[in-house]
Amino acid sequence: MQNFEFYNPVRVVFGPGEMNRLGELASRHGKKALLVKSTGPLEKLGIYKRAQDLMEQAGLTVVSLEGVEANPKLASVNEGIRLCSENEVDIVIAVGGGSPIDCAKAIAMGAVDTGDVWDFFTHKRTPEGSLPIGTVSTIAATGAEMSMHCVITNEETGHKYATHFEYHLPKFSIIDAELHKSVPRFLTACGMVDAITHAGENYFAGDKNTPLTDRIAEGVITTVMESEGILDDLENVNLRNNLAWAATMGINGITDLGRGAFEYGAHIIEHALSGKFDVTHGAGLAVVHPAWLYYRWEQDPEKFKQFERRVFGIEGSGREGIDALQQKYLDWGMPGSLKELDIEESSFNDIADIVVHDPDTFISDKQIVIDVLNRCL
């Protein structure tokens, strides 16, 4: 096991109905809130009105940032920073999935800074603070509600880059599976894939003596798979609960501890893809994650044997576990190839170029990316 530092002070308030605590929790951190809203159905479902009412009842003044898209754009971040400054906002509240949450993280960091917020994503500068952040997470997927990660797309350059700062950790996150019931089948499955990849790519990297970290990662993956009944029973709150907690635990840092590695290979390639083509993150991962694992298995199959034995009960070469995982993704209605995402081989060189120039990258050889992408055809 490698030495590590772990710090995750997010107050998680978990369970059906807990959204009602939003006002009380937010009011611990100030009087003026910026409510970050996504496009999508939450407005229509009345969730944003409810969030605003809850905060106003607790004495907060609420300003809203409307229309944060999937793969949130730098323009939204800058607009949010402007709103914070104009309105002297105390706390940034995101209600939605990973997109408004990541947007809120970037806004909160930019709101206490005088320079260009994109500098933090290109590693030009590191932030010196952040407004407090609170979230109401409405889908089990990115785990952004308890992670120190933030991913933003610069729509002018087509770069989708990540930051990883303690400042990004929300003061509180409400995970209320009642709100997850309206997530449609396809997006639910995308979230399941995202959760599995978080626990299931760095698993194969770094120090091999991480027994508890491994078992927790396997537990996350197994729990997601055991929740698959949701896909035929979308309003099953018990299963939604189980999936939600697994998704959160999959990327709050605990499944990485002691590895001394941060090799989110499928993620960094998928970020290049979805920055360029705006595909749904989980659907992109469903294609890239198995391909990445096949590539890693060829290099170092040992850990894959442990994985397939414990997660799938397979005693094989390690490769059969990847086959089984990919089959799960297909069973859940996920795409099995880049072709299904309308991404052609002719773009592979550009995608590889983006990956090796990502300031966050651990892949310096374009050929590795192209090799992985060729496995996705």
Added chain:
Amino acid sequence: MQNFEFYNPVRVVFGPGEMNRLGELASRHGKKALLVKSTGPLEKLGIYKRAQDLMEQAGLTVVSLEGVEANPKLASVNEGIRLCSENEVDIVIAVGGGSPIDCAKAIAMGAVDTGDVWDFFTHKRTPEGSLPIGTVSTIAATGAEMSMHCVITNEETGHKYATHFEYHLPKFSIIDAELHKSVPRFLTACGMVDAITHAGENYFAGDKNTPLTDRIAEGVITTVMESEGILDDLENVNLRNNLAWAATMGINGITDLGRGAFEYGAHIIEHALSGKFDVTHGAGLAVVHPAWLYYRWEQDPEKFKQFERRVFGIEGSGREGIDALQQKYLDWGMPGSLKELDIEESSFNDIADIVVHDPDTFISDKQIVIDVLNRCL
């Protein structure tokens, strides 16, 4: 899964050599430290001098509380509170096992209060604050370094009572397995039993739909058992690392989430025992834990089948898993009966009386305690 709130802001600094960060970490929280020291070999090993030097090099002034015993006594707590007040201490630093850490938690809570600190243990009052706490944990056992629990013995009444407050969560905890190498075989095994019981008694209580929480608890228990090679290789830092992280994760709250129960039956009975007879906590648990589980199995065997299948690979009635666990404890040199701890049947009524009057108890029927104790003969 039951609704829950989870908050654990301890900064864990983990790994061999990390004790060197003590000064830097402590200095983030003030200028004057109270160093809480245990009896036992740490003074002789030079650990306390090293702690003091590290803090002084970082600009701190250090006052010491000497000689905190196992099953820490209220007198030590009150002496520490006096030292904090006289010296205007900013932060309380415990270096040692669960005893000095729990003592530090109680001191830090009492230092900002004007009344009797024992009131918090008898549930007469709740605290309104605490000095910051930092720890260097020198044994894998109680998990006090990342838990909100604190157990103190009132030597006048013979009561060993617990408190559970967010204020008890340390600002930082250094877990440096280099320091664990000098823990002798018997105490190492006691720590292993303690860690297993933390993850392995509430496991059987409350809501049965807690799939990820279950798998993490099983992972903790399995990791402890896989570390048993330490007992024949006390200086094996890799195994010490694995055990240390399992012990910490076993009681930081994560293995309880969603159960909606807090039924630490073996612990509450063992606290009554060790408050009265001053036995080593882990050795007492090695006797009481299996007895408690046999009692629980008779009431509700289902969950025990999951436990024995996943942890021991046994497909049985559930009882065989408890047998296997008890055998592990015996293999590790732990006592198998109260007789070996010089505790006679004649004291059972008194012990049961203490348990049902513990302000923290969930057991209201003395006969249950006597039944469990009879299984320990």
